[in-house]
Amino acid sequence: MTAFPDFRSPRWAALSALLTTGVLLTACGSGAGGSGDDSGKPTSGGTLTFAVGSDAGCVDPQQVGSNESIYSVRQIVDSLTDQDPETGKIVPWLAKSWDINSDATQFTFHLRPGVTFSDGSKLTSQVVKDNFDAVPQLGALGTLAQGYLSSVKSTVAVDPLTVKVTFKEPNAQFLQATSTHSLGIESSASVQKTPQQKCSDGVVGTGPFVLKQYVQNQSITLAKRTGYDWGSSLWTKKGEAYLDKLVFKVVPEPGVRAGSLQSGQVDAISSVGKANEAALKGGQVTLLRRANPGVVFGLGINNSRPVLKDVKVRQAILAAVDRKQIADTVFPTGTQPATSVLAHTTPDYTDLSADLAFDAAKAKSLLDDAGWKAGSDGIRAKGGKKLSLVISWFPNAATNQPALELVQQQLKAVGIDVTLKQNQVSQFATTLQGGDFDLVWGNVTRADPDILRSSFSSKLANFYRLPASSLDTALSGQAATTDTAKRKQLVDEAQKLIVQNAYNVPVVELQTQLAVTKRVHGLAFDSGSRIQLHDTWIG
Amino acid sequence: MRRYVIKRLAQAVGVLWAAYTVSFLVLDFLPGDPVTAMAGAGMDSGDVHPARLAALRHEYGFDKPILVQYADYLGRAVRGDFGDAVSTGRPVTSTLADALPQTLQLTGAALLLAVLLGGGLAVVATYTSLRWLRQLLLSLPPLGVSVPTFWVGLLLVEAFSFRLHWFPAFGNDGLRDLVLPALTLAIPTGALVAQVLAKSLLTALDQAYVETARAKGAGRWRVHVRHALRNASLPALTVVGLLVGQLVAGSVVVETVFSRDGLGRVTAAAVTVQDLPVVQGVVVFGALIFVATNLVVDLVYPLLDPRIVVASGGRASFA
Numbered sequence: 001m002t003a004f005p006d007f008r009s010p011r012w013a014a015l016s017a018l019l020t021t022g023v024l025l026t027a028c029g030s031g032a033g034g035s036g037d038d039s040g041k042p043t044s045g046g047t048l049t050f051a052v053g054s055d056a057g058c059v060d061p062q063q064v065g066s067n068e069s070i071y072s073v074r075q076i077v078d079s080l081t082d083q084d085p086e087t088g089k090i091v092p093w094l095a096k097s098w099d100i101n102s103d104a105t106q107f108t109f110h111l112r113p114g115v116t117f118s119d120g121s122k123l124t125s126q127v128v129k130d131n132f133d134a135v136p137q138l139g140a141l142g143t144l145a146q147g148y149l150s151s152v153k154s155t156v157a158v159d160p161l162t163v164k165v166t167f168k169e170p171n172a173q174f175l176q177a178t179s180t181h182s183l184g185i186e187s188s189a190s191v192q193k194t195p196q197q198k199c200s201d202g203v204v205g206t207g208p209f210v211l212k213q214y215v216q217n218q219s220i221t222l223a224k225r226t227g228y229d230w231g232s233s234l235w236t237k238k239g240e241a242y243l244d245k246l247v248f249k250v251v252p253e254p255g256v257r258a259g260s261l262q263s264g265q266v267d268a269i270s271s272v273g274k275a276n277e278a279a280l281k282g283g284q285v286t287l288l289r290r291a292n293p294g295v296v297f298g299l300g301i302n303n304s305r306p307v308l309k310d311v312k313v314r315q316a317i318l319a320a321v322d323r324k325q326i327a328d329t330v331f332p333t334g335t336q337p338a339t340s341v342l343a344h345t346t347p348d349y350t351d352l353s354a355d356l357a358f359d360a361a362k363a364k365s366l367l368d369d370a371g372w373k374a375g376s377d378g379i380r381a382k383g384g385k386k387l388s389l390v391i392s393w394f395p396n397a398a399t400n401q402p403a404l405e406l407v408q409q410q411l412k413a414v415g416i417d418v419t420l421k422q423n424q425v426s427q428f429a430t431t432l433q434g435g436d437f438d439l440v441w442g443n444v445t446r447a448d449p450d451i452l453r454s455s456f457s458s459k460l461a462n463f464y465r466l467p468a469s470s471l472d473t474a475l476s477g478q479a480a481t482t483d484t485a486k487r488k489q490l491v492d493e494a495q496k497l498i499v500q501n502a503y504n505v506p507v508v509e510l511q512t513q514l515a516v517t518k519r520v521h522g523l524a525f526d527s528g529s530r531i532q533l534h535d536t537w538i539g
Numbered sequence: 540m541r542r543y544v545i546k547r548l549a550q551a552v553g554v555l556w557a558a559y560t561v562s563f564l565v566l567d568f569l570p571g572d573p574v575t576a577m578a579g580a581g582m583d584s585g586d587v588h589p590a591r592l593a594a595l596r597h598e599y600g601f602d603k604p605i606l607v608q609y610a611d612y613l614g615r616a617v618r619g620d621f622g623d624a625v626s627t628g629r630p631v632t633s634t635l636a637d638a639l640p641q642t643l644q645l646t647g648a649a650l651l652l653a654v655l656l657g658g659g660l661a662v663v664a665t666y667t668s669l670r671w672l673r674q675l676l677l678s679l680p681p682l683g684v685s686v687p688t689f690w691v692g693l694l695l696v697e698a699f700s701f702r703l704h705w706f707p708a709f710g711n712d713g714l715r716d717l718v719l720p721a722l723t724l725a726i727p728t729g730a731l732v733a734q735v736l737a738k739s740l741l742t743a744l745d746q747a748y749v750e751t752a753r754a755k756g757a758g759r760w761r762v763h764v765r766h767a768l769r770n771a772s773l774p775a776l777t778v779v780g781l782l783v784g785q786l787v788a789g790s791v792v793v794e795t796v797f798s799r800d801g802l803g804r805v806t807a808a809a810v811t812v813q814d815l816p817v818v819q820g821v822v823v824f825g826a827l828i829f830v831a832t833n834l835v836v837d838l839v840y841p842l843l844d845p846r847i848v849v850a851s852g853g854r855a856s857f858a
Contacts, residue, residue: 058626251708255693259696262701433592
C-alpha cells in the first residue's frame with residue numbers, strides 16, 4: 001500500500017484553494033453570529049444540503065466528538081437544558097425548571113409534559129434515568145459524556161416528570177453538561193442497544209429532525225419531525241422546524257467542498273480554512289464564524305520539568321509569543337489572539353490581554369533575571385546547559401505546523417531554542433499521561449469554565465504537572481457553588497492565577513468557520529459553536 | 540503444469556502470510572492503539588481517564604503480549620474472521636464487502652479506460668509517420684505517470700464540475716458520478732500501459748517477421764495491428780498484473796478527492812484511527828487480489844504465446 005497524502009496539510013489546502021479560486025466577484029459577506037440578513041418572510045419546506053469533511057462512523061449523539069458529525073446528529077436529540085450562546089446562561093428545553101442544592105451535588109430536573117420520541121414513546125423521568133445510567137457503559141467513544149457524569153452516585157426517578165441526579169462531590173458543571181449533545185436524551189429502546197448498534201443504526205430522539213438514512217462515509221439524511229412542539233426556549237420559531245429534509249454529504253477535500261458550494265451543488269459547508277476563503281469571496285456566499293469556547297489553542301507546559309519549574313522562564317515564554325502575528329498569518333480571517341486561557345465565548349471569561357501582550361524586551365529581561373545568558377549563537381545557556389525546549393504536536397489541524405513554526409521563530413528571537421516534534425494524533429492521550437513532553441500544543445472545546453478544573457487542577461489527572469496551590473482552591477470552589485456571581489469571581493481568579501503564573505501559554509482562539517449560500521437563513525451557532533437547524537430556512 | 544499451479548498457489552499463500560505479518564508488526568510498532576486514538580480524537584481530551592482507557596484496552600485485548608495478539612488474530616484470520624472494526628464494531632469482512640463493489644466499479648472502469656486510451660495512444664504514436672505527432676504522443680505517457688493523481692483529480696473537478704457543471708463533484712450513484720474519478724485514476728495507469736506498449740511495439744516493428752509480412756505484401760496497418768501488436772501486447776499484459784496494485788493504491792486518493800465510498804476511503808479512515816483489524820483486513824485483501832491477478836496473468840501466458848511453456852522447475856519461461 002502506498003502512502004497517501006495528508007489532505008489536511010497546508011500544502012494541499014493551498015493547492016486546492018489555488019484551483020478553486022474561480023469566481024471573480026468582489027463583494028464578500030460575513031456574519032458574526034448567524035447567517036446574515038434574515039429579512040424576508042421565512043418559508044417552510046425544502047432541503048438543505050450540507051457538505052462536511054468527515055464521518056466519525058457513528059450517528060449516536062452521545063458518542064460523537066467530532067464537530068463534523070455533531071452538526072447532523074445533534075438535530076436528532078433534545079437536551080434537558082439549552083445554553084444561550086450570548087450570555088452562557090442555562091435555559092429550559094426538555095426540563096422546564098430545575099433545582100440545585102447549595103453545594104452542587106444534587107440536581108433535580110422537572111420535565112416538560114407531553115414530549116414524545118419519534119417512535120411514539122413518552123419522555124419520562126425513567127427514560128432520563130435510563131440514559132444517564134447507560135452512559136458509563138458507552139465505551140471508548142463516550143468519553144465526553146462519561147466525563148460529565150464521572151462522579152455520579154445515583155439517578156432517581158422521583159415521579160414521572162421529576163428526575164434527581166446525585167453526585168459524590170460538588171459538580172457545578174453538570175448543569176451546563178445537560179445542555180450538550182453528549183447528554184442528549186434518547187428513547188429507552190435506543191439506550192438499551194449496545195454502543196456499537198447505536199453508532200451504526202442511529203438512535204431515536206425527541207429532536208426536531210429524525211434520522212432517515214445513514215450511509216457510512218457518504219451521507220446522513222434527516223427528515224423533519226412532524227408534530228414537534230418542545231423546542232428550546234432560545235429558538236425563534238415555535239413548533240416544527242422549517243426545513244423538510246437535511247442531507248449531510250461527506251466531502252473530505254476542502255477545495256471540493258468550497259467549489260461545490262460555489263457551483264451550487266450544496267447549500268452549506270463546514271471547516272472553511274484560510275486557504276479556501278479566497279475561493280468563497282463571492283456574492284452568493286456568507287461566511288459564518290464563531291470562536292470555540294473552552295481552553296484556547298496554546299502550549300501546555302510540563303510544569304515538573306526542571307527548566308520550566310522556574311516561573312520566570314514560563315513568563316518569558318508567555319511574553320515572547322506574538323499572538324496577533326500568529327492569528328493573522330496562519331488562522332482563518334477573524335481568528336482572535338488569546339486574551340485569557342479561556343476563549344472569549346466561554347461563560348465567565350476574563351479579559352487578561354494586558355498580561356498576554358507581546359513584549360520581547362520583557363521576555364529577555366526575565367530570562368536574564370533567571371540566569372539564562374545569551375551565548376554566541378544567540379541561544380541562552382545556564383551552567384553550560386542550553387535553553388532548549390521541545391514542543392510536541394499532533395497533525396490534527398492544518399494550522400498546527402505553521403503556527404508552531406512561528407512560535408519557534410518568536411522564541412528563538414529571545415534566545416530560546418525550540419525543536420518541533422510531530423507525533424501521531426493517536427499518541428495525544430498517551431503523551432499527556434506519560435508526561436514525556438516539555439510543551440504540548442492543543443486546545444479543549446467546552447462551553448463551561450469547569451474545563452479549567454479538568455485541565456489544571458492538581459487534584460485530577462494533572463497532565464500538566466502543576467504543583468498544589470491556591471489555584472486548586474479556586475477550581476474546586478467554582479465546582480461547588482451554584483451562586484453565579486461567586487462562581488464567576490472564582491473562575492476569574494483561576495484564569496488570573498493560570499496566566500500570571502504562566503502555567504499554560506495561551507496563543508489563539510480556535511474559530512469554527514462555515515460557509516452558506518445566500519439562500520440559507522437563520523443558521524445559528526449554539527453555545528458550543530456547533531449549529532442548530534430548527535430555525536434554518538431556505539428562501 | 541499441475542505441479543506448477545500447486546507451487547504457485549503455495550507461493551501465493553506465503554505472500555499473504557508475509558503481508559499479514561509485516562503489516563501486523565508495522566502497526567504494532569506505531570505508538571498508541573485504537574482506544575487512545577479514539578479518546579484523543581479532536582484533541583478534546585481534557586476528560587480522558589487513564590483508568591477507563593486501561594479498562595477499554597483490556598476489553599479489546601490490546602494489553603495482551605504482542606505474540607499472543609498475533610496468534611489470536613492470525614488464527615481467526617485463517618478462518619476468514621478478521622474480527623470487528625474497533626471504531627464501528629462491525630465485522631471487518633462486511634465492512635470490506637460493503638466497500639468493495641464501489642471500488643471494483645471505479646477500478647474496473649479506470650482499467651478499461653486505461654487500456655483503451657493507453658493502448659490507443661501507443662498504437663497511433665507508433666503508426667503515424669508524422670514525426671511531430673509521434674514525438675508529441677510519446678511525450679504524454681511520462682507526463683501522465685508523473686503528475687500527482689490528487690492534482691489531476693482537482694483539475695478535472697474544477698473544469699468539469701465547478702465550471703461546466705457536466706458532472707457532480709462528489710458521490711457514487713450511477714454512471715455520471717463515475718466519469719471523473721475513473722478518468723483521474725485511468726491517467727497514470729493508461730500512461731504506464733502506453734509507455735510499455737509503445738516501447739515493445741517499436742521493438743516488434745524491427746523484428747524480422749515484420750519485414751517478412753511486409754515482403755509478403757501485407758498492408759501497413761495490418762502488419763502493425765495483426766502482427767506487431769499481438770506480439771507486443773505480452774509485456775503490456777505483464778504490466779496489467781502490476782497495475783491492479785497501482786489502481787487499488789490510487790483509489791485511496793481518488794475516493795477521497797471525489798468523496799466516493801470504497802476500499803480506499805475505508806483504508807484511509809482505518810489508518811488514521813489505527814483501527815488494526817480493518818487495516819489488517821485491507822492489507823490481506825489487497826495482497827490476495829495482487830497475488831491472484833499475477834497468478835492468472837502467468838497462467839494465461841502459455842495460452843497467448845505458444846512459445847512459452849511451463850518448465851517442470853515451476854517457472855514459466857521461453858523454450
